[in-house]
Amino acid sequence: MMKLSSASIMGIAALLFFCALPAVVSSWVAADFGIYFVYAVFAVSLAFLWGHAGLLSLGHAVYFGIGAYAMSVVTLGMIPGLPGVRSMWLGLLAAVVLSGCAAALVGAFFFGGRRPLKGAFLGIVTLALAVVIERLAINSSFLGGMNGLMSVPPITLGLNGDGPEVTDTTVLYYLMLAILVAVILLMLKVEGSRFGKSLASVRENELRAATLGHDAARLKNRAFTLSGALAGLSGALFVAQFGFASPSLIGFALSADVLIWVALGGRNHVISAALGAITVRYLESRLSGAIGAAWPLFLGGLFILSVMLFPKGAFGEAIAWIDTFRKNRRAASGSEPPAA
Amino acid sequence: MDSIAQRSSGERTPFLEIEGLTKLFGGVRAVDNVDFSIGPDEMRCVIGPNGCGKTTLFNLITGYHAPTSGSIRFGGHDVCGRPLHEIARSGIVRKFQVPSIFPGLTVGENLESAFFARGSRSPDARSLEPTRLLETVRLSRQRDLPAGNLSHGQKQWLELAMVLATDPLLILLDEPAAGMTRAEKTETVRLLDVIRRETKVSALVIEHDMGFVEALGCPVSVMMMGRIVASGSFADMRNNRQVREAYLGPSHG
Numbered sequence: 001m002m003k004l005s006s007a008s009i010m011g012i013a014a015l016l017f018f019c020a021l022p023a024v025v026s027s028w029v030a031a032d033f034g035i036y037f038v039y040a041v042f043a044v045s046l047a048f049l050w051g052h053a054g055l056l057s058l059g060h061a062v063y064f065g066i067g068a069y070a071m072s073v074v075t076l077g078m079i080p081g082l083p084g085v086r087s088m089w090l091g092l093l094a095a096v097v098l099s100g101c102a103a104a105l106v107g108a109f110f111f112g113g114r115r116p117l118k119g120a121f122l123g124i125v126t127l128a129l130a131v132v133i134e135r136l137a138i139n140s141s142f143l144g145g146m147n148g149l150m151s152v153p154p155i156t157l158g159l160n161g162d163g164p165e166v167t168d169t170t171v172l173y174y175l176m177l178a179i180l181v182a183v184i185l186l187m188l189k190v191e192g193s194r195f196g197k198s199l200a201s202v203r204e205n206e207l208r209a210a211t212l213g214h215d216a217a218r219l220k221n222r223a224f225t226l227s228g229a230l231a232g233l234s235g236a237l238f239v240a241q242f243g244f245a246s247p248s249l250i251g252f253a254l255s256a257d258v259l260i261w262v263a264l265g266g267r268n269h270v271i272s273a274a275l276g277a278i279t280v281r282y283l284e285s286r287l288s289g290a291i292g293a294a295w296p297l298f299l300g301g302l303f304i305l306s307v308m309l310f311p312k313g314a315f316g317e318a319i320a321w322i323d324t325f326r327k328n329r330r331a332a333s334g335s336e337p338p339a340a
Numbered sequence: 341m342d343s344i345a346q347r348s349s350g351e352r353t354p355f356l357e358i359e360g361l362t363k364l365f366g367g368v369r370a371v372d373n374v375d376f377s378i379g380p381d382e383m384r385c386v387i388g389p390n391g392c393g394k395t396t397l398f399n400l401i402t403g404y405h406a407p408t409s410g411s412i413r414f415g416g417h418d419v420c421g422r423p424l425h426e427i428a429r430s431g432i433v434r435k436f437q438v439p440s441i442f443p444g445l446t447v448g449e450n451l452e453s454a455f456f457a458r459g460s461r462s463p464d465a466r467s468l469e470p471t472r473l474l475e476t477v478r479l480s481r482q483r484d485l486p487a488g489n490l491s492h493g494q495k496q497w498l499e500l501a502m503v504l505a506t507d508p509l510l511i512l513l514d515e516p517a518a519g520m521t522r523a524e525k526t527e528t529v530r531l532l533d534v535i536r537r538e539t540k541v542s543a544l545v546i547e548h549d550m551g552f553v554e555a556l557g558c559p560v561s562v563m564m565m566g567r568i569v570a571s572g573s574f575a576d577m578r579n580n581r582q583v584r585e586a587y588l589g590p591s592h593g
Contacts, residue, residue, distance in 0.1 A: 194456050201453035204442035211402055211440075212506050213428035213457035 006322040010315065011184065011271040018177055022170050031169040031241075036281045037176035038237045040274035041183050043261045045230035047273030048187050050262060052196065053223040054203030058123040059130025060258055063228040065137065065250020066102055067095035067235025072149040072245040075161060078142075086153070086161030088240065095236035096229045103228020107221035116217060127252070134251025148246030155240045172241065179237065180274060183230065187270045190226070199223055260303050266316020275315045355379050355542065356401070356432070356510055361410035363396055363566075370396040372566035373410070378510065383536060383543040385553050387577075388563035394546045395437065397563070398512050401544075402434045403427040414510070429458065431509030437518055437546075439495035443488030447479055447498060450487045454502035473501040477531060493524040497531065504535060510542045517552045529555045 022030045046060050074091035110117045155166040190196050202209040202216045210216045239245045265276015288295040310317045358376040371393045399405040403424045419427050442450050451470035474480045477497040517525045547553050561571040562583050
C-alpha cells in the first residue's frame, strides 16, 4: 500500500475544498482567489528555497517583479524593435527565462567564490538587492517609472495576443488552481529527486555534504535559479490577471509579504506555504475592511506570535500534528514494531 | 557478511604522497615539514598528544585548509588548493571526530545523500547501496528515524557508512571510537576489519585510545609538535623510548 505523507493528506483535503469553493462564493470572491493561487505559487518558490534548500531570500519579489514586467512588456507589444509581437506565450517564456537568469546570476555571485554568503548575510544582501532593483524600476521610464505599466492584457490563448481571452472568473479560478497544483506536484518531485535530496543534505550540514563530494555552490545556485524562475512565472500570471505592473511588485514590501505568508503557513512544506499565502491574503481582504489601517499591525503581531509559538507555521504545525496522530495510532494498533 | 565492494586492483596505484607539508597558524607550526605516504590497501594509525597537529594534517589533506608550503599528491595529481568536493570525488573521504551527519534527515536519507555525492566514479557499485551498508553497520531498523535521534555510537557508525557509500579510495578517520563505550569500540574494530577486508580501501586513522590502536593491528606513526617523530609497528612504538617519554609519559614506566 502506498503511504501518503501527512502533508499530501492536507494538500488533498485543501484541493477538494478549493474545487468546491466556487459553488458557494460569489464570482467576485472567486476572482480574488485566482490571484491568491498565483501568490501561492510565489510562496511555493520561496518555501522551496528557504525551507528545503535552507537559503533565506529577503528580496524574493525581485524575481516575481521581473516576471511581471517581462510579461507586461511582451503582451503590451513593447519589445524594442518588435512592435508587432504581443504573445502571451512568449511573455510567459520571457518571464520564466529572465527571472531564472537573474536568479542564476545572483546565485553565482552569492554562492560562488571562496566565501559563499550564508544565513543572515545572505538575507541582508538579498534584501539590499530588492531595494536597489525597486529604485531601478521606479527610475526607468521604459517601465513606466512610479506608475508602472498599465492596461496589461488578460490571458489570451492565441499565438500572438489574439484569439480567445480568458476573463471568466470561474475559468480563471480553476486554471490558476490547476497551475498551482501542477507547480506543487513538480516541486514535490524535485524535492524527492537526487538533486532535491542532495540539496537537503547541504542545508543540514554543508561541510559534511561538500566533504562527501557534493558541489554545494552548484546545488545552491541551481535551487536559486529554479526558485527565481518559479517566482517569475507567478509574477507573469499575476500581472495578466491584475492588469498592471508597478514597482511595488519588485521591491521590499512584497518580499516581506511573501516571507510572512511562508512563515505563517509553514516553510518546511510547499503545501503549507501555499496554504499560508492563500489564507493570509483572504484574511487581509476580509479584515482590512473591518479593521482598516490596523491590518498591517495585526499581521505583524500574528507573525511575531507565530514565530514564537508555532515555529513550523500554522499549517506546518497541523501537518506535524497529523503525523504524530498517525504514528501513535500505528503504534497502538501494533502494526509496526517501535524502532529501537 | 555481504561483500561491500569488489574492485579491480588496477585503479589503486599510485597513492597519497605528502612532501614537506607545513601549516602555520600565526607563529604556530601546526604541521611542520611532514613527509608521509600511504600505499594502496594500506592502513596506518597516527597517534600523538592533543594539539600535535593530527587533525590539521587531515584538514590539509581534505582541502579544508591550504598548506603554507609543501605538496600533497593523490594518484599522481596535486590536490592542494582544490575545492573540498573535488578532493572528495577523487576518492579521499573523511570521517570527522565529532560525528558529522545530516541530523534532520532520516538515517536512510543520510546514506542516500552520500551515495549521490560520489559523482561519476564507479556508477554500478551496487554493493555500496544504502540498504547493504545499513546492514553492515547494523542500522537497518533505524532507517526511517531522524539521524539526529541516534545514540552517539550509532552516529559514528552512520557516518562511517556514509563515507563508504561514496566508494572512497582512501578514508581518513578522525578518532572513530571517540566517546564510545567499550562494547561499541569492539564493534568498531570489527567494522573496520570487515570494511578493510571487503573493500580494500586504504585508511588513515587518528586515535587516542591505545587499546583501540593495538586492536587495529596496523603500522603506527607518532606525531609530536607538528612532526612525525617515529613510525613502525604498535609494539615498536610502545617500546620506543622517545615515544614513551614524550607521548605516553614517564609515569608509564
